[in-house]
Amino acid sequence: GGGGGASARGGASAAMAAAPRWRERLFALYFLSHIPITALIDLQPLLPAGIAPRALTDLLQQYAAAFRDPMMLQPPEWFKAFIYCEAFLQLPFFPVAAYAFLKGGCRWIRTPAIIYSTHVATTLFAILAHILFHDFSKSEHAGPQSLRERLVLLSIYLPYLLIPLLLLFTMLCNPHYKHVEKRKRK
Numbered sequence: 001g002g003g004g005g006a007s008a009r010g011g012a013s014a015a016m017a018a019a020p021r022w023r024e025r026l027f028a029l030y031f032l033s034h035i036p037i038t039a040l041i042d043l044q045p046l047l048p049a050g051i052a053p054r055a056l057t058d059l060l061q062q063y064a065a066a067f068r069d070p071m072m073l074q075p076p077e078w079f080k081a082f083i084y085c086e087a088f089l090q091l092p093f094f095p096v097a098a099y100a101f102l103k104g105g106c107r108w109i110r111t112p113a114i115i116y117s118t119h120v121a122t123t124l125f126a127i128l129a130h131i132l133f134h135d136f137s138k139s140e141h142a143g144p145q146s147l148r149e150r151l152v153l154l155s156i157y158l159p160y161l162l163i164p165l166l167l168l169f170t171m172l173c174n175p176h177y178k179h180v181e182k183r184k185r186k
Helices: 012-017 021-042 054-067 077-103 107-133 147-157 159-173
Strands: none
Touching: 021 054, 021 077, 021 159, 054 147, 077 107, 107 147, 107 159, 147 159
């Protein structure tokens, strides 16, 4: 929108209560982009060897080598549990959330978005701590060794923490998404 958009919609108070469109567009893009990433890349560690098309396994190998991410090639059990959550809890939610945020102003997305963002932020804290503090020297696949390599890998995962935190903040703090309960008596 432009600078005069708030007054065109009926004043500053109406604009404050309106859904934050730039954030809704960001969230829609996040969820839309997450569908192919999850389906084609992230879920590969759960599949039996040889099931995924060669081009996709090559892409995963190239990513893991370039960013020194051994978790995607040989995930620890706790990381594999997060991938199962991504497959069975998050992936079905992605198109629903993408629809809600593309449409805009959907208050019904508030509770599912709070659940999603809290879940993902929690898993990302564990992943980021692992990237920063784990000793990868005994990994079968190359892991980050230097601080720079750790920060590069961290930068790949960080948007998947920051955008859910922005989503959580938006759902909890933006007046548009707060449900005002109507009481029968005062």
